[in-house]
Amino acid sequence: MKKVVLFLTIMFMTMSYGQETKQIPQINVNGEGKVKVAPDQVSISATVETKGNNAKDVKKQNDEKMDAVLKFIKKMNIPATDFRTKQVALNPQYDYEKKKTSYNAVQTVEILVKDLSKYDELMEGLVQQGINRLDKVSFESSKLAQYQSEARKIAMKDAKAKAEDYVSVLGQKVGKAFVISDNSQVYHPQPMYAMKSMAMDNVEGASNETLAIGEIEITANVSVSFILD
Numbered sequence: 001m002k003k004v005v006l007f008l009t010i011m012f013m014t015m016s017y018g019q020e021t022k023q024i025p026q027i028n029v030n031g032e033g034k035v036k037v038a039p040d041q042v043s044i045s046a047t048v049e050t051k052g053n054n055a056k057d058v059k060k061q062n063d064e065k066m067d068a069v070l071k072f073i074k075k076m077n078i079p080a081t082d083f084r085t086k087q088v089a090l091n092p093q094y095d096y097e098k099k100k101t102s103y104n105a106v107q108t109v110e111i112l113v114k115d116l117s118k119y120d121e122l123m124e125g126l127v128q129q130g131i132n133r134l135d136k137v138s139f140e141s142s143k144l145a146q147y148q149s150e151a152r153k154i155a156m157k158d159a160k161a162k163a164e165d166y167v168s169v170l171g172q173k174v175g176k177a178f179v180i181s182d183n184s185q186v187y188h189p190q191p192m193y194a195m196k197s198m199a200m201d202n203v204e205g206a207s208n209e210t211l212a213i214g215e216i217e218i219t220a221n222v223s224v225s226f227i228l229d
Contacts, residue, residue: 025228026178027166031159033151033220039139042119045086046126047108047133055103059090062105065130072129073111076122082112108135114142141216151220152184159224167228175227183221 048069050062066085073083087108094101113119141147163174 024178025172026225027163027174027228028223028225029159029162029166030183031155031157031162031222031224033154033156033158035147035151035154035218036215037141037143037147037218038214039141039216040116041112041114041140041142042116043136043138043140044111044113044123044126044134045108045136046111046131047087047106047135048130049133050105051102053100053102055090055092058103058105062090062107066107066109068129069109069126069131072125073109073122076118076125078111078113078118078122082114084110086110139216141218144218147218148184148220151218152182152222155184155220155222156180156224159222160226163224163226173229175229177224178227179223179225181223183223184219185221 046069048062048065050058050065052058052061070083074080085107087106089104089106091104091106092101093104111122113122160174167174
C-alpha cells in the first residue's frame with residue numbers, strides 16, 4: 001500500500017511540474033564577423049637535409065650548412081629571440097634491395113621576420129647557404145588578438161541584426177542573449193609567395209619584387225539564442 005501511495009505521489013508531482021514548465025520563446029541565429037588586415041610579419045620554417053652513406057660525414061656536412069644558415073640569419077639582423085632550432089635528427093635508412101644503410105641528417109630552424117622588406121633577400125640567402133626544404137611560410141599579424149576581438153564583436157552584431165530582421169514582421173522584439181556559442185576556428189592564412197629567380201638578377205629592368213602579400217582575413221563565427229519579448 002505504501003509503495004502505491006509513493007508511486008502516485010511521484011507521478012502527481014511529475015505531472016504538476018510538467019504543467020508548470022513553460023517553453024521560453026527564443027530565436028537561434030548564426031553571426032559572422034570578418035576583419036581584413038595586411039600582415040606585418042612572416043613565420044618561416046626552413047630545413048637543411050643531407051643524405052649519405054657515412055653517418056659522421058653526413059652529420060658534419062649538415063652541421064656546416066646549418067652553421068652557415070644561422071650566421072646568415074644573424075647577418076640579416078634578425079634578433080636572436082626571433083629564430084631557434086626546432087629539430088635535429090640523424091636517422092639510418094636501410095635499403096633492403098641493395099642491402100646497404102644510408103643516413104639522413106635533418107636540422108630545422110624557425111624564423112620570425114618582423115620586417116617584411118627583408119623577405120626576398122632572406123629567402124634567397126637561406127637557399128644559397130644550404131636550405132633545401134621550406135616546411136612553412138605563414139604570413140601573420142602581430143596584433144592578431146586585437147583583430148580577433150574585433151571580429152567577434154562584429155559577429156555578435158551580425159547575429160543580433162539577423163534576429164531583429166526575422167522577428168520584425170512578427171511584432172516581437174529581441175531580448176537578452178540566452179546561449180552564446182563560439183564556432184570560430186584557428187586559421188593561419190598563407191598568401192602566395194615565390195623566391196626570386198637567379199636568372200632574373202642580371203636582366204635589365206627586372207623587378208626584384210616577388211611577393212604579393214595581400215590581406216589576412218580574420219573570421220569569427222558565433223551561434224546565439226535570443227529570448228523574444
